[in-house]
Amino acid sequence: MELLNQNTKKIMEECKSRARDAGLCFGDSSLEYLVTNKDMTELSPKLMIPTLYNYWVNDVEVLKGKGLYEAYPNNPFETVINSRPAISFYNDNNPDWLNIMIFYHVLAHIDFFQNNRFFKHTWNDDFVGQALADKRLIEQLRGEQGRWVDYVIEFARSIDNITNFYNLLHYDYNKDRDVSLRLNYYFEVFLQQEKKTGESLVFNEIERYNGFVESHGALAESIFFSELKDIYPEFNALFTKWSEKNNKSKRFDLLSYINDHSPFLAKQKNIWMKEILAIVRNTANYFAPQIRTKILNEGWASYWHDNLFTADPRIAGHEVDYALVNAKVTSISRVGLNPYAIGLRLVEYVKELSNKGKFDYRYSLITNVENRLAYNKNTNQGTESIFKLRSDFSDFSLINTFIDQDFIDKHELFVTGKRINKQENVIDYYVKSRNYKDYKRMITDSLYHPPKIDVDEQKTSEETLYLTHLFEGKQLVFDDLADVLRGLEFLWGGEVQLETTEIHAMKGSDNKNLFDYKRVVYTMSKKKIKRAEL
Amino acid sequence: MTKPKENIKCTMADLSGISSANRESRGTFRLVDILPIRLETILYNLLSKSSVLQMHTLDDLIERDKQREEDGFPKRIKLGKIVKPVKGKKGKVIVVPTTTEPKFNHDDSIMGDSDEVGSTGGSGKGEEGEVIGKQPIDNNGNQGEGQGAGQGSGGDHELTSEAFDLGRILHEQFNLPNLKVKGSKKAFAKYRYELTDRNRGFGQLLDKKESLKRIIQTNIMLGNIDLQKEINPADFIVSPDSMVYRIMSREKEFESQALVFFVRDYSGSMYGNPTEAVCSQHLLVYSWLMYQYKNRVKTRFILHDTDAKEVSDFYTYYKSAVAGGTQIYPAFEMVSKIIKAENLAVDYNIYILYGTDGDDWDKSGDKVVEELKKLTPYVNRIGLTVVRNSYSAGVMSTFENYIIASGLLRTQIEKIRMDVFTNNDFDEPRLIEGIKKLFAE
Structure with a gap:
């Protein structure tokens, strides 16, 4: 694996300036590497992040990838990773003209990563560097704890697809809005739902608040609410209650819930496991938007490689070759x-x-x-x-x-x-x-849509972690249930229950299936699974 | 007038890719200048030394998987295989490890119409309801990778090196027994003379391709090739040292030590699952023997319905099917005849693997028992696999009945073993369990 040579890098830089002229927007610096097929095979299980922590499942994937490559040789033209600076990998046998097209494609991907709001939480991250720090930490832990590190990684990864990505987005979005949660609650919930005041009064109150902003500037909010105490003494209590309830979703990301509340992880000798849970969760969240924007991201990149390359004089002489490649892709x-x-x-x-x-x-x-x-x-x-x-x-x-x-x-x-x-x-x-x-x-x-599984705090105790699956018309894959629950039992240090809905199909008339839905609870206790109907 | 929203147009300042809000908080820190250098160093250090410095080998991984059981968690690595399609009828089998990570996932398999097997996109002409293509149903369903063995897999020759690996893994992962009798027959080393060695300057046969490569290398080093221009071979400078020749050399050749007869019933009742089970198990045994005998294993393939015939390769052995009745004894008669006619017992450790669904028109089985008795002095082991039909799962088949009645399994316990399972109840672990039964000491 090596950096692009100066000649090719120059081609890339010209592509950048043309892409910017067309309106694309991306960071100034970028790193491009030439990679061999072997490198690609070895990197892809690590989601192309060379610095991602080592994990045996990835090694299995690499061995499998090598076998697969032997049977079905197939080389992607490029791969981009969303980091700062953006890093992209290129197959080492692309001709120059093809690289121009590929660079445009890559630049559009980078533009997408750096401007699509689903990626907002990744915008300030040098993920490659972060991953390296995580990797070193995990290696250090392996030195101390041996193979148990890999079990903890495995168990954490078994729920890394249900990290409630949209809640994270929602939380980030609200956090950045100008209006504070308290104001929001006051105008939208407290006045309208609790007090059932009329619209005109709400507008009056907003007017009054805006007046405070003009006269007191940054202090407006605190003064406004301190005066409010006299009118609505119950306001603060209600607000606390409401915000607890509404921020619940944030806490109900299963991985962080276990991290915060597991009696087992809280023990001094197990504290190290929390670091792993945090790494697995962060890594999962980092990649969460990618899988949810694949169609748009690829469409966007294909749109731009086509528009930019066909308008680029450097296409001269390769129009037919390009048409063929483009057709194969799109x-x-x-x-x-x-x-x-x-x-x-x-x-x-x-x-x-x-x-x-x-x-x-x-x-x-x-x-x-x-x-x-x-x-x-x-x-x-x-x-x-x-x-x-x-x-x-x-x-x-x-x-x-x-x-x-x-x-x-x-x-x-x-x-x-x-x-x-x-x-x-x-x-x-x-x-x-x-x-x-x-x-x-x-x-x-x-489309990618992992199940929604939350903790039922009412039914959860030190001895039992109680999970409920929100049924959305599809049951859970049964084969994996026991393995996931066994891992969670380890992380919780007590039995784990999962409430879910099963679909039982019966042959009806004219070959259509009839369905029967059953709400059931699986209990994993001492590594044994039991099923009970509710 | 309200303050205009922050300008979201792309400006040079934005190009660092940092959102405007955060740029402020970072002040004048010039991220752009510093990062690439640092990262490059990191990446270089990491990648140039190969990113997989700490990668586990297959053996490590399997060792780790064994450890899991001791720690109280189920094994997670399975052996998969990829069949590489090769022009002509034979494919090449590549053995790979596979695993899945358990996660909570939605189950998409439940469909409203039980004959529907999925939907996907499409484009172009065609009325609603019009059939636009057909795909033959493969009994195995999933293309590409799968567990165990047997899927359209390749002939004897292509299988060799992979079979050895598969055998080694099987042996280690599943604690299969070591064969005691191994190596009791002498291995003869034969010598052949072939034009395999290369020599520069002189020799018997000019290797044109190698020579050309050398000539081009030399000319590149001399700066005699300009890639911008058309290359004209007439301009090449040719040194006598660039000419590569093949010369005669002595090659040692090992004789095979083991001979395996694969014998199976291919009559109508064997169609589908029973064939799949028998062939998969046979392939696994073969792989394991390859490992035990360090690749020196020869194979013969015999099929029978009411008559027996020998076929040339595993693929034909696996794919053949006829509709018709079943008589088992001709198959063993044929094996017997081959061993005698070719005097094989002197040179080889002989193994006979037989697979059937247990059906035989000859209820008494006298002839089969007689043939088996005749074979026992010659062979190391006869492994009988019976794949019972699921509809008669609890009932002993004709074949089982007379084999047990004959007492062969007791009197010839050193030579003959039998393994029975039903045709809807076989997976890789079950097949391997069977191998243990067939080859236990």
């Missing part, structure tokens, strides 16, 4: 789902809609198909709109907002169904639906 397959392709089409679709002024309320009122097609206000706001898209959207909101029947028809998309054909002993692939609702559902169903 064509919509006859059967299957290519996130690059759908992401790119949606970015272009949003640009088109916005350019024609179709986000206007007036457009939504038009029902005549021809009029809808012909509608064009030439607003020229398309580029602005897709920059907003890149800042504010995730995969779910992208899919959920912009996939409509026009989009489906435009690209002739459909949901492919697969069903067993018993007569011919084959699986039939058939056009299942061309309705946008079905298509949207098919994609959203495939």
Whole structure:
């Protein structure tokens, strides 16, 4: 593994200046490495972070990756990691012209990482450096505690997918808002819900508060509330109660809850385990936005490599080669789902809609198909709109907002169904639906969505950790339950119970399945699992 | 007028990638200048010495997995294999370890319509309901990787090196017994003369490719190749030392020490799971013997329905199927004949592995028992695997009945062993359990 040579780095720098001219926005410095396929295979289980802590599961993955590579050689062109400065890895046998295209793609990814608000908590992090510090700490602990370090990593990782990423976002978002929680509570909850005051009074109060701001500046809030004590003596008590309840979600991230409350971890000889839980949680949160923005991120990068490279004079002579590479990356397959392709089409679709002024309320009122097609206000706001898209959207909101029947028809998309054909002993692939609702559902169903599992504090004690699974129409994968619960039993130092819903399917008439739902509790005690119906 | 929101347009100051709010708090600290240097050093140190300095080998990992059981947690490493498709009928098997991390996950497998097996995206022409493609149902379902062995896997030849690894892992991970009789027959070393060694300057046969490589190397070093221009081989400077030749050399060749007869019923009733189970187990045994005999294992493959036939490779052995009745004795008769005709018993440790669903038209089994008795003096071990059909799970099959009645399993306990399981109840651990049974001392 080595840094790009000066010649290639110069190509990269020119790409940067062109990308900036087009409006992309990213840090000045970036590191680019040439890597061999072996490096790639070894890095990918570590999510491409070379400094990530060592863990045996990664080693298994590396060995497997090597075998897989032997059978199916396949080299990604590039990989970018979201750190400061941004680091990207390139295959060591790309020709220069291809590197130009790839650099544009990478720069758009970097722009996305550094501007999409789902990544906000990663914006100040030199993650590679942080990971290195974590790695050293874990190595040191291994020296002291031996293989138990790896068990703790394993158990912590077994719940690192349910770290309530959206709660973290929500909390961060509220934290940064100008208005404090107390003011928020006073105007939005206390006056309107507790006191049921009329709107005019609420407005008067806001006016009064704004007056304080003008006369007292930064002290306005404290003076405002000290005066309030006389009018509503119960205010402070109610506010404390409310904020406890509403900040609950933050504490109810299972990993940090165990870290804070486990009687086992609190013991002096086990304190070191807390560090590991914190590292695993931070690492998971660092990667949480990546998996939730893949379609948009790839669509965004594909959009820019196409626009920037085709406008770049350096493409001269390689137009046909480029067309081929680009098609392989971004064509919509006859059967299957290519996130690059759908992401790119949606970015272009949003640009088109916005350019024609179709986000206007007036457009939504038009029902005549021809009029809808012909509608064009030439607003020229398309580029602005897709920059907003890149800042504010995730995969779910992208899919959920912009996939409509026009989009489906435009690209002739459909949901492919697969069903067993018993007569011919084959699986039939058939056009299942061309309705946008079905298509949207098919994609959203495939998006990353870990189950929501929280601690029930009422039923939790020093002896028992009680978890409840919020049933969202899907049961939990049964095979893993016992293993996860066994790990949690270790971390809690007592039995662990999980309340969840099971689906029992029964054959109904005409081959449709009928479902029966049962709420059950699994109890893991002394490494044995038991099941009881509620 | 309200204060305009902070300018969110991209300015040079923003380019450090730090959000404006935090830039303020960091004052004039010039992050941009310092970071790359430091990071480069770190990365260099880490990566140039190979990022996986501390990576575990497969053996370490398996050792660690054993330790887990002692610590009270279940093992997590499984052996998987990847089948590399190769043009022609044979594939290459690559053995890899696999593991999964247990997590709470949603189960997506429950569908409203029981014949539906999933949905995905698609594009292009086609009416709703129109079938646009068909895919044959593979009994094994999952392509690519899976546990155990047997999936369309390769012939004898390609299997060798991987089979050795698989055998070693099996042996170590599952504490399979060591064979006592191993090496009781002499291994002969034979010599062959082949054009394998390379020599520069002179020799019997010019190795053109190697020579060309050397010539190009020399010319690159001489600065005689300009990559910007078309390369003209006529301009190359050729040194006599660049010419690489092959010369005759003596190669030692070891004779195989063990011979394994794979024998199975391939009649109609064996279709699907029973075949899968038998072949998987046979492949595992083969791998293990490869390890025990340090790769010096030869194989023969025999199939039977009412008649027996020999086939040339494992793939055919695994894939063949006929619809028809079953008579077992011709298979053993054939093995017997081959051993005698080729005088194999002198040179080899012979193993016979037989797989069946237990069905035999000849209820008495006299002929089979007779053939087995005839074979026992020659062989080290005969392993009989019976994969009972799930619908008759609790009932002994014809084959089991007469084998047990014959008393062979008692009188010839050193030579003949039998393992029985049902066809919906086999997985890797069960198959390996079976191997232990078949080969226990």
